[in-house]
Amino acid sequence: MSDLKTLVVFAHSDEAAAFTDVQHLVSGVGKVNASVALAGALAAGGVEKVVVLGTAGVVGDGEPRPDLNTVYQVTHVLQHDFPLASPTLTLTGEVILPDHQATMATGDVFVSDDAQRAHIHELGAELVDMEGYAYASMCQRFDVPLQIFKVPSDYADSETTMDDWDAIVKHKSVQLREFFDKNLR
Template structure:
Protein backbone atom coordinates (compact mmCIF):
# COMPACT_ATOMS: atom_id res chain seq x y z
CA UNK A 1 0.00 0.00 0.00
CA UNK A 2 1.18 3.48 -0.83
CA UNK A 3 -0.69 6.76 -0.58
CA UNK A 4 0.58 9.52 -2.84
CA UNK A 5 -0.68 12.95 -1.83
CA UNK A 6 -3.11 13.99 0.90
CA UNK A 7 -6.73 12.90 1.18
CA UNK A 8 -9.06 15.88 1.68
CA UNK A 9 -12.86 16.17 1.73
CA UNK A 10 -12.92 18.39 -1.37
CA UNK A 11 -11.12 15.96 -3.70
CA UNK A 12 -11.74 12.42 -4.93
CA UNK A 13 -9.31 9.68 -3.93
CA UNK A 14 -8.06 7.76 -6.96
CA UNK A 15 -7.50 4.10 -6.14
CA UNK A 16 -5.49 1.77 -8.38
CA UNK A 17 -4.01 -1.65 -7.82
CA UNK A 18 -0.51 -1.19 -9.19
CA UNK A 19 1.85 1.60 -10.15
CA UNK A 20 1.64 0.70 -13.85
CA UNK A 21 -2.05 1.71 -13.86
CA UNK A 22 -1.27 5.10 -12.26
CA UNK A 23 1.72 6.02 -14.41
CA UNK A 24 0.07 8.99 -16.15
CA UNK A 25 -2.24 10.42 -13.47
CA UNK A 26 -0.07 13.38 -12.48
CA UNK A 27 -0.37 14.99 -9.07
CA UNK A 28 -3.76 16.73 -9.16
CA UNK A 29 -5.53 14.14 -6.98
CA UNK A 30 -4.36 11.83 -4.19
CA UNK A 31 -3.68 8.28 -5.39
CA UNK A 32 -3.82 5.08 -3.32
CA UNK A 33 -1.86 2.11 -4.67
CA UNK A 34 -3.40 -0.99 -3.06
CA UNK A 35 -1.59 -3.95 -4.55
CA UNK A 36 -3.37 -6.68 -6.49
CA UNK A 37 -6.27 -8.70 -5.16
CA UNK A 38 -9.25 -8.31 -2.86
CA UNK A 39 -7.35 -8.55 0.44
CA UNK A 40 -4.75 -5.95 -0.52
CA UNK A 41 -7.47 -3.62 -1.84
CA UNK A 42 -9.60 -4.05 1.29
CA UNK A 43 -6.72 -3.53 3.71
CA UNK A 44 -5.36 -0.47 1.91
CA UNK A 45 -8.64 1.42 1.53
CA UNK A 46 -9.90 0.47 5.01
CA UNK A 47 -6.61 1.68 6.53
CA UNK A 48 -6.86 5.08 4.82
CA UNK A 49 -10.52 5.55 5.73
CA UNK A 50 -9.99 4.35 9.33
CA UNK A 51 -7.45 7.16 9.84
CA UNK A 52 -10.30 9.57 9.28
CA UNK A 53 -9.16 10.57 5.80
CA UNK A 54 -12.46 11.23 3.97
CA UNK A 55 -12.39 12.06 0.25
CA UNK A 56 -15.34 13.55 -1.63
CA UNK A 57 -15.58 10.20 -3.41
CA UNK A 58 -13.48 7.19 -4.30
CA UNK A 59 -12.71 6.54 -7.95
CA UNK A 60 -11.26 3.12 -8.63
CA UNK A 61 -9.36 3.18 -11.92
CA UNK A 62 -8.00 0.05 -13.44
CA UNK A 63 -7.79 -2.48 -16.18
CA UNK A 64 -10.31 -5.25 -16.69
CA UNK A 65 -10.63 -8.33 -18.83
CA UNK A 66 -13.55 -8.61 -21.25
CA UNK A 67 -15.61 -11.73 -20.72
CA UNK A 68 -17.11 -11.62 -24.21
CA UNK A 69 -15.68 -10.65 -27.57
CA UNK A 70 -16.33 -7.11 -28.71
CA UNK A 71 -15.93 -5.35 -25.35
CA UNK A 72 -13.41 -2.53 -25.55
CA UNK A 73 -12.93 0.98 -24.20
CA UNK A 74 -13.49 2.63 -20.83
CA UNK A 75 -16.59 1.85 -18.78
CA UNK A 76 -18.16 2.99 -15.52
CA UNK A 77 -19.45 -0.13 -13.78
CA UNK A 78 -23.08 -0.19 -12.64
CA UNK A 79 -23.00 -3.47 -10.69
CA UNK A 80 -20.21 -5.51 -9.14
CA UNK A 81 -20.20 -9.07 -7.82
CA UNK A 82 -17.72 -11.52 -6.35
CA UNK A 83 -17.07 -14.52 -8.54
CA UNK A 84 -14.96 -16.53 -6.10
CA UNK A 85 -17.25 -16.55 -3.06
CA UNK A 86 -20.04 -19.13 -3.15
CA UNK A 87 -22.79 -16.92 -1.71
CA UNK A 88 -25.47 -19.49 -2.53
CA UNK A 89 -23.87 -22.21 -0.39
CA UNK A 90 -23.16 -19.77 2.44
CA UNK A 91 -26.82 -18.74 2.38
CA UNK A 92 -27.90 -22.39 2.58
CA UNK A 93 -25.58 -22.93 5.55
CA UNK A 94 -26.44 -19.79 7.51
CA UNK A 95 -29.68 -18.39 6.13
CA UNK A 96 -27.86 -15.10 5.47
CA UNK A 97 -26.43 -13.58 2.33
CA UNK A 98 -22.71 -12.81 2.29
CA UNK A 99 -21.00 -11.09 -0.59
CA UNK A 100 -24.08 -10.34 -2.67
CA UNK A 101 -23.91 -8.06 -5.72
CA UNK A 102 -23.53 -4.32 -5.13
CA UNK A 103 -25.48 -1.82 -7.20
CA UNK A 104 -23.33 1.24 -7.88
CA UNK A 105 -25.79 3.60 -9.45
CA UNK A 106 -28.78 4.07 -11.66
CA UNK A 107 -26.74 4.50 -14.84
CA UNK A 108 -26.67 1.65 -17.30
CA UNK A 109 -23.21 0.14 -17.38
CA UNK A 110 -21.42 -3.16 -17.41
CA UNK A 111 -21.44 -5.75 -14.64
CA UNK A 112 -17.99 -6.40 -13.15
CA UNK A 113 -17.01 -9.73 -11.59
CA UNK A 114 -14.22 -9.48 -9.00
CA UNK A 115 -12.10 -12.32 -7.68
CA UNK A 116 -8.59 -13.23 -6.65
CA UNK A 117 -8.09 -15.15 -9.86
CA UNK A 118 -6.48 -13.62 -12.94
CA UNK A 119 -8.82 -15.12 -15.52
CA UNK A 120 -6.74 -16.72 -18.23
CA UNK A 121 -8.69 -19.96 -18.63
CA UNK A 122 -11.34 -20.02 -21.40
CA UNK A 123 -13.68 -22.20 -19.29
CA UNK A 124 -13.55 -19.74 -16.37
CA UNK A 125 -14.16 -16.91 -18.81
CA UNK A 126 -17.22 -18.59 -20.30
CA UNK A 127 -18.64 -19.36 -16.85
CA UNK A 128 -18.19 -15.76 -15.68
CA UNK A 129 -19.66 -14.38 -18.91
CA UNK A 130 -23.02 -15.81 -17.86
CA UNK A 131 -23.33 -13.16 -15.12
CA UNK A 132 -20.87 -10.36 -15.94
CA UNK A 133 -19.29 -8.38 -18.77
CA UNK A 134 -15.87 -7.57 -17.28
CA UNK A 135 -13.54 -9.12 -14.69
CA UNK A 136 -11.00 -7.62 -12.28
CA UNK A 137 -9.32 -8.39 -8.95
CA UNK A 138 -10.17 -5.39 -6.71
CA UNK A 139 -13.47 -3.68 -7.61
CA UNK A 140 -15.84 -5.57 -5.30
CA UNK A 141 -13.52 -5.22 -2.31
CA UNK A 142 -13.22 -1.47 -2.79
CA UNK A 143 -16.97 -1.09 -3.31
CA UNK A 144 -17.85 -2.91 -0.07
CA UNK A 145 -15.32 -0.90 1.97
CA UNK A 146 -16.60 2.39 0.52
CA UNK A 147 -20.22 1.36 1.06
CA UNK A 148 -19.61 0.46 4.70
CA UNK A 149 -17.74 3.73 5.27
CA UNK A 150 -20.48 5.76 3.61
CA UNK A 151 -18.22 7.18 0.91
CA UNK A 152 -19.49 7.29 -2.70
CA UNK A 153 -17.50 5.16 -5.14
CA UNK A 154 -17.16 4.80 -8.89
CA UNK A 155 -15.46 1.87 -10.59
CA UNK A 156 -13.95 2.93 -13.92
CA UNK A 157 -12.39 0.13 -15.93
CA UNK A 158 -10.55 0.10 -19.24
CA UNK A 159 -10.57 -3.17 -21.13
CA UNK A 160 -6.98 -4.38 -21.39
CA UNK A 161 -7.59 -7.86 -22.77
CA UNK A 162 -10.13 -10.57 -23.42
CA UNK A 163 -9.96 -12.74 -20.33
CA UNK A 164 -8.77 -16.15 -21.44
CA UNK A 165 -5.70 -17.61 -23.04
CA UNK A 166 -2.96 -15.02 -23.51
CA UNK A 167 -4.55 -12.51 -21.12
CA UNK A 168 -1.42 -12.13 -18.98
CA UNK A 169 0.76 -11.38 -22.00
CA UNK A 170 -1.83 -8.97 -23.42
CA UNK A 171 -2.15 -7.14 -20.08
CA UNK A 172 1.62 -6.60 -19.84
CA UNK A 173 1.68 -5.25 -23.39
CA UNK A 174 -1.33 -2.96 -23.01
CA UNK A 175 -1.19 -1.66 -19.41
CA UNK A 176 0.73 1.55 -20.23
CA UNK A 177 -1.68 2.47 -23.02
CA UNK A 178 -4.60 1.72 -20.69
CA UNK A 179 -3.03 3.93 -18.00
CA UNK A 180 -2.85 6.83 -20.48
CA UNK A 181 -6.51 6.41 -21.38
CA UNK A 182 -7.55 6.23 -17.72
CA UNK A 183 -5.52 9.37 -16.96
CA UNK A 184 -7.30 11.12 -19.82
CA UNK A 185 -10.65 10.02 -18.33
CA UNK A 186 -9.61 11.58 -14.99
CA UNK A 187 -8.47 14.84 -16.61
CA UNK A 188 -11.71 15.24 -18.61
CA UNK A 189 -14.27 13.93 -16.07
CA UNK A 190 -13.03 15.00 -12.64
Protein backbone atom coordinates (compact mmCIF):
# COMPACT_ATOMS: atom_id res chain seq x y z
CA MET A 1 0.00 0.00 0.00
CA SER A 2 2.93 2.28 -0.25
CA ASP A 3 1.93 3.27 -3.81
CA LEU A 4 0.30 6.65 -4.30
CA LYS A 5 -2.67 5.04 -6.04
CA THR A 6 -4.04 3.93 -2.67
CA LEU A 7 -5.35 6.83 -0.60
CA VAL A 8 -5.34 6.24 3.18
CA VAL A 9 -7.94 8.40 4.93
CA PHE A 10 -8.66 9.32 8.55
CA ALA A 11 -11.43 11.58 9.85
CA HIS A 12 -9.47 12.99 12.81
CA SER A 13 -5.77 13.73 13.19
CA ASP A 14 -5.62 11.79 16.48
CA GLU A 15 -6.75 8.65 14.62
CA ALA A 16 -3.73 9.16 12.34
CA ALA A 17 -1.27 9.75 15.20
CA ALA A 18 0.57 6.45 14.65
CA PHE A 19 0.81 7.01 10.87
CA THR A 20 3.24 9.91 10.64
CA ASP A 21 5.39 7.97 8.15
CA VAL A 22 2.45 6.97 5.92
CA GLN A 23 1.05 9.41 3.36
CA HIS A 24 -2.60 10.03 4.25
CA LEU A 25 -5.51 12.44 4.14
CA VAL A 26 -7.25 13.76 7.27
CA SER A 27 -10.72 14.76 6.08
CA GLY A 28 -12.10 16.37 9.21
CA VAL A 29 -15.04 15.16 11.28
CA GLY A 30 -18.57 14.91 9.90
CA LYS A 31 -20.21 14.11 6.57
CA VAL A 32 -19.63 17.52 4.97
CA ASN A 33 -15.92 17.62 5.80
CA ALA A 34 -15.51 13.98 4.70
CA SER A 35 -17.32 14.60 1.41
CA VAL A 36 -15.45 17.76 0.47
CA ALA A 37 -11.99 16.46 1.37
CA LEU A 38 -12.39 13.09 -0.32
CA ALA A 39 -14.09 14.53 -3.41
CA GLY A 40 -11.19 16.95 -3.81
CA ALA A 41 -8.64 14.15 -3.57
CA LEU A 42 -10.55 11.92 -5.99
CA ALA A 43 -11.15 14.75 -8.48
CA ALA A 44 -7.40 15.42 -8.59
CA GLY A 45 -7.04 11.97 -10.14
CA GLY A 46 -4.66 9.08 -9.71
CA VAL A 47 -6.47 7.39 -6.82
CA GLU A 48 -7.38 3.79 -7.62
CA LYS A 49 -8.46 2.68 -4.14
CA VAL A 50 -9.43 4.36 -0.84
CA VAL A 51 -8.73 2.81 2.56
CA VAL A 52 -10.35 4.48 5.57
CA LEU A 53 -9.02 3.74 9.05
CA GLY A 54 -10.60 5.04 12.24
CA THR A 55 -12.73 4.56 15.31
CA ALA A 56 -16.45 3.94 15.73
CA GLY A 57 -18.98 3.49 18.49
CA VAL A 58 -20.66 0.15 19.15
CA VAL A 59 -24.46 0.17 18.99
CA GLY A 60 -26.82 -2.49 20.27
CA ASP A 61 -26.70 -4.81 23.23
CA GLY A 62 -26.40 -8.54 23.67
CA GLU A 63 -24.43 -11.02 21.63
CA PRO A 64 -22.86 -10.88 19.24
CA ARG A 65 -21.58 -7.41 20.04
CA PRO A 66 -18.45 -5.92 18.49
CA ASP A 67 -15.44 -6.09 20.77
CA LEU A 68 -13.53 -2.92 21.67
CA ASN A 69 -10.19 -4.55 20.82
CA THR A 70 -11.00 -5.95 17.36
CA VAL A 71 -10.67 -4.21 14.00
CA TYR A 72 -13.80 -4.63 11.87
CA GLN A 73 -14.19 -4.26 8.13
CA VAL A 74 -17.27 -2.23 7.31
CA THR A 75 -19.04 -3.72 4.29
CA HIS A 76 -22.30 -1.72 4.36
CA VAL A 77 -23.13 1.84 5.45
CA LEU A 78 -26.38 3.69 6.08
CA GLN A 79 -27.39 7.11 7.36
CA HIS A 80 -29.11 7.29 10.73
CA ASP A 81 -29.77 11.03 10.95
CA PHE A 82 -31.26 11.78 7.55
CA PRO A 83 -35.07 12.15 7.66
CA LEU A 84 -35.67 10.81 4.14
CA ALA A 85 -34.96 7.23 3.22
CA SER A 86 -31.48 6.81 1.80
CA PRO A 87 -30.06 3.61 0.38
CA THR A 88 -27.75 1.34 2.29
CA LEU A 89 -24.48 1.41 0.37
CA THR A 90 -22.34 -1.67 -0.17
CA LEU A 91 -18.61 -1.03 -0.20
CA THR A 92 -16.81 -2.30 -3.29
CA GLY A 93 -13.35 -2.89 -1.84
CA GLU A 94 -11.99 -6.40 -1.32
CA VAL A 95 -13.18 -8.08 1.87
CA ILE A 96 -10.11 -9.19 3.82
CA LEU A 97 -11.77 -9.76 7.21
CA PRO A 98 -14.57 -12.24 6.44
CA ASP A 99 -14.98 -13.10 10.14
CA HIS A 100 -15.08 -9.47 11.32
CA GLN A 101 -17.51 -7.60 9.06
CA ALA A 102 -19.94 -4.93 10.20
CA THR A 103 -22.67 -2.61 8.98
CA MET A 104 -22.11 0.96 10.10
CA ALA A 105 -24.50 3.89 10.48
CA THR A 106 -23.31 7.45 9.88
CA GLY A 107 -24.67 10.70 11.27
CA ASP A 108 -23.46 14.17 12.11
CA VAL A 109 -23.68 13.67 15.86
CA PHE A 110 -21.47 11.99 18.45
CA VAL A 111 -23.78 9.25 19.72
CA SER A 112 -23.87 9.02 23.50
CA ASP A 113 -27.55 8.43 24.18
CA ASP A 114 -29.04 5.02 24.98
CA ALA A 115 -32.29 5.57 23.04
CA GLN A 116 -30.46 6.87 19.99
CA ARG A 117 -28.00 3.97 20.13
CA ALA A 118 -30.89 1.48 20.29
CA HIS A 119 -32.62 3.15 17.33
CA ILE A 120 -29.44 2.97 15.25
CA HIS A 121 -29.05 -0.72 16.08
CA GLU A 122 -32.68 -1.29 15.00
CA LEU A 123 -31.71 0.13 11.58
CA GLY A 124 -29.34 -2.83 11.21
CA ALA A 125 -26.02 -1.32 12.25
CA GLU A 126 -23.42 -2.69 14.63
CA LEU A 127 -21.18 0.40 14.54
CA VAL A 128 -21.72 4.17 14.26
CA ASP A 129 -19.48 6.98 13.01
CA MET A 130 -19.74 10.46 11.51
CA GLU A 131 -18.11 10.02 8.06
CA GLY A 132 -18.46 6.51 6.61
CA TYR A 133 -21.55 7.12 4.49
CA ALA A 134 -19.97 10.22 2.96
CA TYR A 135 -16.80 8.32 2.05
CA ALA A 136 -18.86 5.53 0.49
CA SER A 137 -21.01 7.95 -1.47
CA MET A 138 -17.98 9.79 -2.87
CA CYS A 139 -16.19 6.59 -3.82
CA GLN A 140 -19.35 5.31 -5.50
CA ARG A 141 -19.69 8.54 -7.52
CA PHE A 142 -16.04 8.38 -8.61
CA ASP A 143 -16.19 4.59 -9.18
CA VAL A 144 -13.28 3.97 -6.79
CA PRO A 145 -13.18 0.86 -4.56
CA LEU A 146 -13.40 1.60 -0.82
CA GLN A 147 -12.40 -0.35 2.25
CA ILE A 148 -13.28 0.92 5.74
CA PHE A 149 -11.65 -0.55 8.82
CA LYS A 150 -12.85 0.56 12.26
CA VAL A 151 -11.77 -0.28 15.77
CA PRO A 152 -14.50 0.46 18.33
CA SER A 153 -13.64 3.20 20.80
CA ASP A 154 -16.77 3.14 22.98
CA TYR A 155 -20.29 1.77 23.39
CA ALA A 156 -22.08 4.95 22.18
CA ASP A 157 -24.16 5.01 25.36
CA SER A 158 -25.00 7.49 28.09
CA GLU A 159 -21.72 6.62 29.82
CA THR A 160 -19.69 7.80 26.79
CA THR A 161 -18.35 11.34 26.51
CA MET A 162 -16.19 13.22 24.04
CA ASP A 163 -13.54 13.36 26.78
CA ASP A 164 -13.58 9.54 26.92
CA TRP A 165 -13.07 9.38 23.16
CA ASP A 166 -10.25 11.94 23.28
CA ALA A 167 -8.51 9.95 26.00
CA ILE A 168 -8.41 6.66 24.08
CA VAL A 169 -8.23 7.59 20.38
CA LYS A 170 -4.42 7.78 20.20
CA HIS A 171 -4.23 4.29 21.73
CA LYS A 172 -6.68 3.15 19.05
CA SER A 173 -4.40 4.70 16.41
CA VAL A 174 -1.62 2.37 17.58
CA GLN A 175 -4.04 -0.57 17.26
CA LEU A 176 -4.93 0.53 13.74
CA ARG A 177 -1.25 0.86 12.83
CA GLU A 178 -0.55 -2.70 13.97
CA PHE A 179 -3.50 -3.87 11.85
CA PHE A 180 -2.31 -1.80 8.87
CA ASP A 181 1.24 -3.16 9.02
CA LYS A 182 0.02 -6.76 9.31
CA ASN A 183 -2.84 -6.70 6.77
CA LEU A 184 -2.55 -3.75 4.37
CA ARG A 185 1.14 -3.18 3.64
